[in-house]
Amino acid sequence: MALGPRLDLRQSQSLVMTPQLQQAIKLLALSNLEIETFISDALEANPLLDLGSAGAVGDGEGGEPEVDLRRTTPERSDADRLIGEGRGGEDQPLDIDPAGIDADRDTGDGQGEPRHGPDASGADAEWGSALVGSGSETGPGLDEREGAGPSLAEHLEAQVGAAAPDALTAAVARYIIGQLDDAGYLAAGNEELASDLGIEVAQVRAALKVVQSLDPTGVGARDLAECIALQAIEADRYDPCMARLIENLDLVARGDVSRLKRLCNVDDEDFAEMLAELRSYDPRPGLRFGGEPGGAVTPDILLVPVAGGGWDLRLNQASLPRLVVNREYYVELRGSCADKGARGWLSEKLADANWLIKALDQRQKTILKVASELVRHQEGFFRHGVAHLKPLTLRTVAEAIGMHESTVSRVTSNKYLNCPRGTFELKYFFGSGVASADGEGGASAEAVKAAIRQLIDAEDPKAILSDDALVELLKAKGFELARRTVAKYREAIGLGSSVQRRRQKKLATRG
Incomplete structure (x- = not known):
């Protein structure tokens, strides 16, 4: 065999x-607000694109119908086949009615709500301006906040796992963190x-206590007095005199020193x-941290x-611009093009x-398909709550809608869903779970831990439940778990073995 170069x-x-x-x-991984920025860049780069009214993308000319982003149709376009990575065949139409809602309806993003926290009253505003140090009236400037590290929400969520006694409390604490404003205040009440x-409400109180124990001290407060009180408690300076001073911050703002000294029952030196x-x-x-994503979503x-x-x-539709092709301008430009290159x-x-x-039209359809499947699967949450x-x-979602897992992952990134229970990231609805006793469906790990805690809290001190007994009781509730799994979940929520609990309850009875 000859050796040498050759062409094949x-x-x-x-x-x-x-x-x-x-x-x-x-485009699939971008949120609606990021899409606005993307479209702005596209408008600058392409003279044939034009911006119409919000809520739809389309051609904009009478010869071709516009595509309404609020409408979902079973047809598959070329973009659908490319983006969706589906398995072929006809798509099933959505069971959820995409009919319109009132455009003026409160979307739950916090706009229009009454103000709370240090800016809610004139006295509080004066108090804030009187403080020195890190608590300035306007907070850190843009140059201080840029590149300052994690946001307030990220900083707090990183601490929740170690501070919360169980998974349910941790989940509620994370939800409360999402409701905090940039200053760290909580506007919603416990009942809400x-x-x-x-x-x-007791579970909310327990979760709020966890949030208020996190760093920085003072977050999770409902008003300025509570914020300052939390910091005084942390510094071990919350004695009766300091408590009365904090209760009368309006007098501090007015500079009524004589009345404050009488209320606190202290002399000049102690008062200073x-x-x-x-x-x-x-x-x-x-405000020591960045405003996003701790602000309104x-x-x-x-x-x-x-x-x-x-x-x-x-x-x-309020955050979805309408993109159209300006065909009149296209015809005008084409008539003036003299050479082949132009x-x-x-x-x-x-x-x-x-x-x-x-591509934008298909993005909207894909988001609605994924969101509709999430709502179908998690309907119990939307109607009855986190349990x-x-x-x-x-x-599971990818197989149900005929798309690839990577597509579903992109769709659920940086997307938020607003419902009567609040605003949640789409990733919130994904999680591990256990099989049910009847072989149908399943339950999340959080629901199982909540059931274990409920059974143990209700047990008779004279008849402490063993792990085997818990397995049988959970099976009656519809949870199919092994004894080792029950023990693992029990330990995860900070509950001891039957021997330890028997000891604890005996001591509690004697006390």
Whole structure:
């Protein structure tokens, strides 16, 4: 066999991602607000694109109908086949009615709500301006906040796992963290939070206590007095005199020193020391961190119940601009194109504009498909609360709607759903679980832990439940678990063995 250079022809097949397909995949992972920025850049780069009214994308000319983002249809476009990565065949239409809702309805993003915290009253505003140190009136400047590390919500959520006694309390604490404003204050009351999550007020109080124990001290307070009191307690300076001083912050703001000294029953020296201590506290502890995502979140999807027991699911049209092709301008430009290169450039811009509109249209349809499947699977949560959250995986949703897991993962990233219980990230509805006793469906790990805690809290001190007994009682409730799994969940929520609990309850009875 001779050795030497030679030329061979070979045929091969490979999957190549075109720039258009890469762009369509990128759009799936963007939130509605990020889409606005993307469209602004596209408008600058393509003279044939134009911006219409919010709520739809389409051609904009009378010859071709516009595509309403609020409507879902079973047809599959070329973009659908490329983006969806489906298994072929006809798509099943959505069971959820995408009918319109009142555009003026409160979306739960916090706008229009009464103000709370240190800026809620004139006295509090004066108090905030009188403080020195880190608690300035305006908070950190843009240069201080930029690149300052994690946001307030991220900083607090990183501490929840170690501070919460059980998974349910941790879940409620994370929800409370999501309701905090930039300064770290909580506007919602305990009853409102309990109603939103479908749990007892006592569970909200326990979770709020966990949040208020986190760093920085003072977050989770409902007003300025509570914020300062939490910091005084942490510093071990919350004696009766300091308590009375904190209860009369309006007098501090007015500078009524003589009356304050009488109320606190202290002399000039002690009062000066107390006032210096008071001014060392931070009235807005949350402003040490970045404002996002601790601030208000604009939901991408709106969900409201409708008469007859169904759901009204639609995209938030307030944050969706309408993109159209200006065909009149295209015709005008084409008539003035004298050379072949200019006509080719114009045709390329028209093709890019049409593709972008199709990709945006398919993005909306894909988001609605994924969201509708989430609502179908987690309907118990939306109707009854967090205890009814079911286990769910990306694969389950992907198989149900005929798409790839990676597509579902992109769709659920940076997307928020607003419902009567609040605003939740789509990733919130995914989690592990256990099988049910009847072999149908399942339950989330949080629901199982809540059931174990309920059984142990209700046990008779003279008849402590063993892990085997817990297995049988949980089976009667519909949970199929092994004894080792029950023991693992019991230990995870901080409950001892039957021997330890018998000892503890004996001591409690004697006490």
